Amino acid sequence: MKTATEIDIQTEGEMPRLHYLNVEIGVKSWLLTTDHKRIGILYLWTILVFFLIASVAAAMMRIELLTPQGDFVTNETYNKLFTIHGVLMVWFFLIPSIPTVLGNFVIPPMIGGVDTGWTFYTPYSTTYANSHVITMAGGVFVAGFSSIITGMNFMTTIHKMRAPGLTWFRLPLFIWSMYATSVILVLATPVLAITLAVMCVERIWGVGVFDPKLGGDPILFQHMFWFYSHPAVYIMILPGMGVISELITCFSRKRIFGYGFVAAASMAIAVLGFLVWGHHMFVSGQSVYAGMVFSILSFLVAIPSAIKVFNWTATLHKGSIYFTTPMLYALGFIGLFTIGGMTGLFLATLAVDVHVHDSYFVIAHFHYIMVGGMVMAFMGGLHYWWPKITGRLYPEFAGKLAAMITFLGFNLTFFPQFILGYLGMPRRYHAYPPEFQLFNVLSTAGASILGVGYLLPLIYFLWSLKFGRVAGPNPWRATGLEWQTPSPPPKHNFEKTPTVTERPYGYSPEEDVDLHLASI
Amino acid sequence: MDKFRLFPPEASTSAQQIDWIYFALVALTFLICIIVFVPIISFAIKYRRGSKADRSNPRVESVLIESGWTIVPLLIFIGLFGWGAVVYFHVENPPRDALQVIVVGKQWMWRLQHAEGKQEINELHVPVARAVELTMTSQDVIHSFFVPAFRLHQDVVPGKYTREWFRATRTGEYHIFCSQYCGTQHSAMIGRVVVMEPVDYARWLNTGQPMESIALAGERLFRERGCSGCHSVNSKFHAPLLEGTYRKPVPLETGEMVTVDERYVRDSILLPGKEIAKGYQNIMPSFAGTLSEEEIMQLIAYIKSIGNQTPSNESAPNEQR
Structure with a gap:
């Protein structure tokens, strides 16, 4: 994507004198900022804290599951741990991760905009410590508004x-x-808010909606919960797919294969994703015929995902492939997402779901999608x-090492859980029969390797803030508009709004570019 | 530790059918992984930066290729859907000759009762090669009755009846798990199914105290709780007679028709004002809170057992007035 404007001046090997990070200083300048880039940074720190807490909870669960008996924590603690792990990872890490950090940071410069137009304060409250339903629901409710507003903000920004x-x-x-993603955020999240509000009304005033003792229907809660929560799965994965499209094309130095199909697949997922919630309820007692409709629709929603995987693979053909850290993560993504997607078909198949429902098979499947x-x-x-965010490069060798450790640790953690699930180990079990121990031990061993894979980047990212090599405006020689500003960008991104005259990803595989990195 | 296993024991007719689909899906997954991973690895090697491979005229779009990798998976998926749906339909619809067992889940145990009256806790004894149907409800939160060896799984929901069935194919002992999170002791809500030879099962069924069958227990309750005071030909109150009504349609005051089934009988006992049969008054008191889940199921079994009778003076209990 070439533009009519020159790249803003940035002297080789030096940080720009004035950029968004140092243009204003002090706590107040951060908390009251209207700069989308600073908001992205605030989100990054917030979700990092939640990710660490939720990871510690997961680590404690894996230690508990090393032995069949419940001997490391009590069953009550174990139940709190998986609740904390689930709620924090889903609502306070996965859903906000790419949209709020990378989305807030790069959408405006990527489309040549000056700022996101309007803004909001960092919205999360720390409700995780309290496991009472209403406080928990309140926290998710507030986070839900953050989701809705983020979605509206992105849609208006992209349109206008x-x-x-x-x-x-x-x-x-x-x-x-x-x-x-924004379409789903805006249309689905209100249903979650309504569900949680109705649940609180029932608990506080005894109005029977979901409780059969009050004349309500517990299955109705499942319908409403999954009407939000299944589209929410696509809220979590669609941004990831978007990132992978950027990485694959940049590090293959080639235009993406089937641009129109990849873009349309995203929209197809957003639409079909609203029609498959009942596949979580094949054994809940819902009608057999409803089950059949949800089953076929669930197979259909797998098609656009498959299209994306095939197009990413085809993009590599006749490319010039650079094995940088981001590319290793992208290739790892394709592998793990393929396995995660295929095992989703097992769950969409009615008869097989009757067996693996609520077992470790389901856990393994959605961790392949969500984590893998x-x-x-x-x-x-x-x-x-x-x-772009910091103006400095992370150490490339450590990056590649961490990517490979993460990939190995991930597979060792979650692959045994597919087998455990088919063997019949139910989820949310604090203690289990002894024949399940072998695969639980393998899984815990994998989790410790995965932990190393996550700690390494934490260390070298912090290190790079001070000691990393100065990156310059465009270390990857990438074509996106966001690479046409200095790194870190100035407060207003572009001094002059750029003009676009070409399709994206104008890479040329035959041209050998030097990315200033130690190459393998 | 037990012996190393990748699959649970296959101990019911549905388990065999479900495993075939599972193996087909595993094979398809391997195939797709080969189709995706082999090109990725070979392109990654052939087109690594600096290699001498030919990169001229790279293709970036082809409607033909896109249609191919859209339509072929679509056809495979429709086939898989159909196979899964056929087996699911079979798994969800019990045969008519099945042995009947009622199951009540509560935090944190399973209470079961055979039609003949034998009661069990966290254990289910069944004969091999006979269809067994479980009619289940919960008296508190949602539980789920899961027997991995039978590939059998059904949520047990308060306020309604769900059912599942199986035909065991080999004798032995198999796990029962609660698989729907139900509170602190969720992972302790486990039990076992004991599959026995028919003769052993008959012997087991007839040991211990003499039993009152579920339907007879229901008949006794029908008298003791005063149901028969109104629902009989000799009653001075105008209440519907229940003989011969089960599985038959009944007109309501609202003009709708309902079929007398487990749900309707249950609701009529607990929420009698909800669906008034045409021509009757809303005069029946609710029995909510005074009958246990088992007792409600026993009453339903009784009404089911008189589903082919016609009302008469002889069949009416006579200790009234």
Whole structure:
């Protein structure tokens, strides 16, 4: 994507004198900021804290599950641990991760906009310590509003603030996937808010909606919960797919294969994703015929995901492939997402779901999508845009090492859980029969390796803030508009709004570029 | 530790059918992984930066290729859906000759009763090669009755009846798990199914105290709790007679028709004003809180057992007035 404006002046090997990080200083300048880039940074720190707490909870669960008996923590503590792990990871890490950190940071410069237009305060309260239902629901309720507003903000920004010449089919695919995500955020999250509000009304005033003792229907709660929560799964994975499209094309130095199909697949997922919630309820006592409708629709929603995987693979053909850290995460993503997606078909198949429902098979499946997919994409994206965010490069060798450790540790943690699930180990079990021990031990061993894979980047990212090599405006020689500003960008991104005259991803595989990195 | 296993024991007819689909899906997953991973690895090697491979005229779009990798998976998926749906339909619809067992889940145990009256806690004894149907409800939160060896799984929901069935194919002992999170002791809500030879099962069923069958227990309750005071030909109150009504349609005051089934009988006992049969007054008191889940199921079994009778003076209990 070439633009009519010159790249803003940044002297080789030096940080820009004035940028968004140092233009204002002090706590107040951060907390009251209206700069989308600073908001992205605030989100990064917030979700990092939640990720660490939720990871510690997961580690304690894996230690408990080393032995069949419940001997490390009590069953009550174990129940609190998986509740904390689930709520924090889903609502306070996965859902906000790519949209709020990378989305807030890169959407405006990626489309040549000046700022996101309007803004909001860092919205999370620390409700995790209290396991009371109403406080928990309250926290998720508030976070839900953050989701809705984020979605509206992105949709208005993408509609109204694109640079001149940046037509819909010149948009980077990350923007398409964020647009699809925003549609789901705006349409689905209110249903969650309604559900939680109704639940509180029932608990406080005894109005029977879900409680059969009060004349309510507990299955209705499941319908409402999954009407939000299944689309929410796509809120979690679509941004990851967008990041992968950017990484694959940049490090293959080639235009993405089937741009239109990849973009349309995002929108198809957003639409079909609303029609499959009942596949969580095949054994809940809902009608057999409802089960059949939800089953076929669930198979259909797998098609656009498959299209994306095939297009990413085809993009590599005749490319010039650079094995940088972000690319390793992207390739890892494709592998893990493929396995996660295929095992989703097992769950969409009615008869097989009757057996594996609520077993470790389900746990393994959605961790392949959420951790193997989304977290890998988040890490890939964070490494890719880290030079833009901080102005400095992370150490490439340590980055590659961490990516490979994460990939190995992840597989060792979660692959045994597929087998455990088919063997019949139910989820949320604090103690289990002894024949399940072998695979639980393997899983815990994997989790400790995975932990190393996550701690390494934490260390070298912090190190790079001070000691990392100065990146310059465009260390990856990438074509996106966000790479046309200095790193870190100035407060207003572009001194002059750029004009776009070409389709995205104008890479040329035959040209050998030096990325200033130690190459394998 | 037990012996190393990748699959649970296959001990019911549905388990065999479900395992075939599972193996087909595993094979498809391997195939797709080969189709995706082999090109990724070979392109990654062939087109690594600096290699001498030919990179001229790279393709970036092809409607033909896109259609191919859209339509082929679509056809495979429709086939898989159909196979899964057929087996699911079979798994969800019990045969008519099944042995009947009622199951009540509560925090944190399973209470079961055979149609003949034998009661069990956290254990289910069944004969091999006979269909067994479980009619289940919960007296508190949602539980789920899961027997991995039978590939059998059904939520047990308060306020309604769910059912599942199986035909065991080999004798032995198998796990029962609660698989729907139900509170602190969720992972302790486990039990076992004991599959026995028919003769052993008959012997087991007839040991211990003489039993009162579920339907007879229901008949006794029908008298003791005063139901028969109104629901009989000799009653001075105008209440519907229940003989011959089960599985038959009944007109309501609202003009709707309902079929007398487990749900309707249950609701009529607990929420009698909800669906008034045409021509009757809302005069029946609710029995909510005074009958246990087992007692309600026994009353239903009784009404089911008189589903083919016609009302008469002889069949009416006579200790009234």
